[in-house]
Structures are given as C-alpha cells and as structure tokens.
Amino acid sequence: MDIGNTLNELLVKLFRNINVIEERALRNDEYSDVTTNDMHVIEAIGMDDPKNMTSVARALEVTTGTLTIAVNSLVKKGYVDRVRSEEDRRVVLVSLSEKGRKAYLHHRRFHERMIEAVVEELTEEEQQVLGKALTKLNHFFREADARTMS
Amino acid sequence: MDIGNTLNELLVKLFRNINVIEERALRNDEYSDVTTNDMHVIEAIGMDDPKNMTSVARALEVTTGTLTIAVNSLVKKGYVDRVRSEEDRRVVLVSLSEKGRKAYLHHRRFHERMIEAVVEELTEEEQQVLGKALTKLNHFFREADARTMS
DNA sequence: GCATATAATTTGACTATCAAAATATTTTTT
DNA sequence: AAAAAATATTTTGATAGTCAAATTATATGC
Numbered sequence: 221m222d223i224g225n226t227l228n229e230l231l232v233k234l235f236r237n238i239n240v241i242e243e244r245a246l247r248n249d250e251y252s253d254v255t256t257n258d259m260h261v262i263e264a265i266g267m268d269d270p271k272n273m274t275s276v277a278r279a280l281e282v283t284t285g286t287l288t289i290a291v292n293s294l295v296k297k298g299y300v301d302r303v304r305s306e307e308d309r310r311v312v313l314v315s316l317s318e319k320g321r322k323a324y325l326h327h328r329r330f331h332e333r334m335i336e337a338v339v340e341e342l343t344e345e346e347q348q349v350l351g352k353a354l355t356k357l358n359h360f361f362r363e364a365d366a367r368t369m370s
Numbered sequence: 371m372d373i374g375n376t377l378n379e380l381l382v383k384l385f386r387n388i389n390v391i392e393e394r395a396l397r398n399d400e401y402s403d404v405t406t407n408d409m410h411v412i413e414a415i416g417m418d419d420p421k422n423m424t425s426v427a428r429a430l431e432v433t434t435g436t437l438t439i440a441v442n443s444l445v446k447k448g449y450v451d452r453v454r455s456e457e458d459r460r461v462v463l464v465s466l467s468e469k470g471r472k473a474y475l476h477h478r479r480f481h482e483r484m485i486e487a488v489v490e491e492l493t494e495e496e497q498q499v500l501g502k503a504l505t506k507l508n509h510f511f512r513e514a515d516a517r518t519m520s
Numbered sequence: 521g522c523a524t525a526t527a528a529t530t531t532g533a534c535t536a537t538c539a540a541a542a543t544a545t546t547t548t549t550t
Numbered sequence: 551a552a553a554a555a556a557t558a559t560t561t562t563g564a565t566a567g568t569c570a571a572a573t574t575a576t577a578t579g580c
Contacts, residue, residue, distance in 0.1 A: 223497050228485045230504035237511035238381070257567070273528060286568055288529055293566090310527040310576045335377055341510055346503040347377070349496045353488050354380040360487040361384070364395050407536070423559060436537055438560055443535085460545045460558040 231357075245330055251323050253297055261290050262299060262316060262324050270313035272305070299323055395480055401473050403447055411440045412449060412466060412474050420463035422455070449473060 243256050254262070264279045265271060277287040291314055294300040299320035305311035316324060339347060393406045404412070414429045415421055427437040441464055444450040449470035455461035466474060489497055 223489070223501060226501055227489065227497070227504065228481050230501065230508060231485075232481075233508050234504060234511070235384075237508060241511055255566075274526090282567090283569060284528060285530075285570080289567075292529095308527085308577070312528060335381065338507055338510060339377060341506045342503050346499050346506075349492070349499045350503045351376055351380065352496070353492065353500050354377070354384060356488045356491060357484070358380060358383055360484055405535075424557090432536090433538060434559060435539080435561075439536075442560095458546070458558085462559060 241334075242330075246327065251326060254299070254323060257290065258294055258297075258299070259323070259327055261287070261294060262320055263327070265300065265314055265316055265320070267316065267321060267324060270301075270303070270315035272311045272313055276314060294320070392480070396477060401476060404449070404473055407440060408444055408447075408449070409473070409477055411437070411444060412470055413477065415450065415464055415466055415470070417466065417471060417474060420451075420453070420465035422461045422463055426464060444470070 239256075246254060246256065246259060260280060261276070264276050273284050273287055273291070277284045280287065291300055291302060295302050299317055300314055301317050301320075302312055302314050305313050342350065396404060396406070396409060410430060411426070414426050423434050423437055423441070427434045430437065441450055441452060445452050449467055450464055451467050451470075452462060452464050455463050492500065
C-alpha cells in the first residue's frame with residue numbers, strides 16, 4: 221500500500237498548509253485584528269438575520285460561555301452588534317456590523333480565489349477525482365464521528 | 371464553475387471537521403488523556419532515535435518554550451521520556467515511552483483506516499491522479515506561502 | 521404566584537501559544 | 551587559559567480559547 225502512504229502524507233500536509241495560509245492571508249491587511257477563531261464566529265453569525273447565542277454556539281460546537289467571550293472581543297473590535305431581544309428578554313441577538321460584513325466578504329473572496337487558483341492547476345479529470353476523494357473523506361469523518369458520539 | 375464551488379465546500383467542511391473528529395476518534399479509549407496537540411508532539415518525536423527539543427520544535431513550527439510545556443505534560447502522563455544528553459549537556463533528548471509508542475501506532479492506524487476509506491472506491495488509475503492532484507496543491511500552497519513570507 | 525425551565529454571563533481552572541529573560545553549557549577568540 | 555560569544559533549554563509574564571459549574575435574569579406551566 222505505497223500509494224496509501226503517499227496519499228496520507230499529502231493529505232496531512234495539505235491540511236496543515238491550508239490552515240497556515242489562511243491565517244496569514246487573513247492577518248495581512250486591514251483585518252489584522254481578526255483571529256482565525258474570530259473569523260469562524262463571523263462566518264457562523266453570517267449575513268442573514270440576527271442569531272441568538274445558543275444557536276451560534278451550537279453551530280460552532282462550543283459552549284455559550286466560550287462564545288460569550290469571543291463575542292465580547294468581536295463587539296469591542298467593532299465586527300459584531302449585540303442586542304437584547306424585545307420579544308424574549310433572556311435572548312441576546314448577534315449580527316454582523318458593517319465592518320463585520322466587509323470582513324465576512326473579504327474572507328469569502330479569499331476562499332473563492334484560493335479555490336479558483338487551486339482548481340486552475342488541475343486538469344478536468346483531476347478535479348473530478350479530487351472531488352470524489354474529498355467526498356469520501358467527509359463521509360468517513362461523519363461516520364467516525366457518529367460512532368464516537370453514540 | 372460548479373466543480374470549484376463543490377471543492378470549496380468540501381475543503382471548508384473537511385477543514386472544520388478534521389481536527390474535532392480526529393480528536394474525538396483518538397480520545398475514545400485508553401488514550402483519553404491525549405489531546406490533539408499531544409498527538410502532534412508524539413508524531414513529531416516519532417519511533418526512531420531520541421530527538422532534541424530544538425529539532426522537534428522546528429518540525430512542529432512552535433517555539434522551544436511552547437514545546438517544553440507540552441513535553442512537561444507528556445512526561446507527566448507517561449508518554450514521553452526525557453533525558454539530558456551526555457555528549458552535550460545543554461541538549462535534552464526526548465523519545466516515546468512504551469505507552470507513547472502504543473499511542474503513536476494507534477493514531478497511525480486511524481490514519482490508515484482513513485486513507486483506506488478514501489482509496490477504496492477509486493481505481494488504480496484514479497489513485498494515481500489523486501496523488502498528482504494533491505502534489506500540485508501542496509506545491510501551490512508552498513509557493514503561495516513563500517510569497518506571503520517575503 | 522411558585523416552581524421549573526431556558527438564555528446568557530461570570531467564574532475558576534486549564535492548555536496552548538509567544539517573546540523575552542534567565543540558566544547552563546559549549547565553542548571561539550584573543 | 552580566561553573572556554566573550556554562541557547555543558540549547560527552561561522559565562516568566564502575557565494573551566486567547568476552552569470547559570463545567572455557579573449565577574443572574576426572564577419566561578412558562580401548573
């Protein structure tokens with residue numbers, strides 16, 4: 221199983237590389253105060269309607285306590301607005317500020333450009349095979365996860 | 371550019387999941403006290419000869435101070451042995467204990483199963499294509515990284 | 521209206537991380 | 551051979567992210 225070994229190494233490297241690059245790319249320019257974690261929170265809050273803390277925390281698979289701390293910092297930095305719901309005053313609604321929306325789009329464009337550039341390097345055939353392999357990988361993880369959770 | 375979108379989503383998902391799931395898969399059984407980070411350190415120390423702190427830290431791209439702390443904990447948990455070199459008494463050599471070796475192999479088996487799942491449904495030829503595609507991606511990222519660093 | 525449930529925040533503890541200072545040892549220079 | 555410079559590691563002080571459990575505030579059910 222020689223190809224297996226090679227593939228393993230390649231995948232491990234790939235994921236490490238993506239992480240590092242994304243982080244560096246994010247921190248370069250005007251959004252230098254946004255950590256990777258901040259960006260995940262911004263992504264989870266999203267561009268649509270305001271969301272309550274619990275649902276965002278669930279999406280990120282962290283406790284609400286953890287999210288509170290992340291949101292504190294994002295509010296202070298001006299990326300997130302936080303208001304108490306009028307209908308249910310226990311609920312806190314978070315949404316992206318103008319600056320937060322810009323950061324969201326900036327990040328999304330970065331992703332698009334990255335994928336664009338990556339796909340350009342590959343032949344049609346390679347794209348297909350890569351898609352298939354990544355799909356398998358996702359399934360594998362989902363199943364592994366399901367087994368663990370039970 | 372439909373395949374591009376699909377690839378993007380796949381990469382994003384994988385990316386988000388891979389750490390969490392790997393962690394869960396690892397922490398299941400007898401290795402419940404090993405964090406993902408611990409496992410990376412265990413991997414970097416490896417099964418061969420003892421290694422000094424600096425080279426392991428470099429491999430992991432962390433400072434030696436950070437590694438010292440990780441190794442403190444791994445020594446306490448019994449996964450790593452740490453001895454001072456006789457030849458050069460500034461140097462500290464770390465290696466895997468019996469328990470550490472077992473954890474290393476456990477983790478490697480997880481990776482092997484992962485690759486197995488991916489490769490299962492690919493023909494011999496597709497496997498080759500996948501290997502090429504991943505190699506290209508890694509080169510691409512390495513170059514992108516070099517550009518960022520400059 | 522009281523008891524219970526729910527949403528969020530706070531608190532206390534821990535891990536991971538870095539940069540810079542400190543310590544111990546080796547190598548180089550004079 | 552003594553002093554200076556270099557090297558390997560650890561320690562220190564600071565920050566971010568995380569959780570579980572306690573707390574606070576509000577809503578809902580009986």
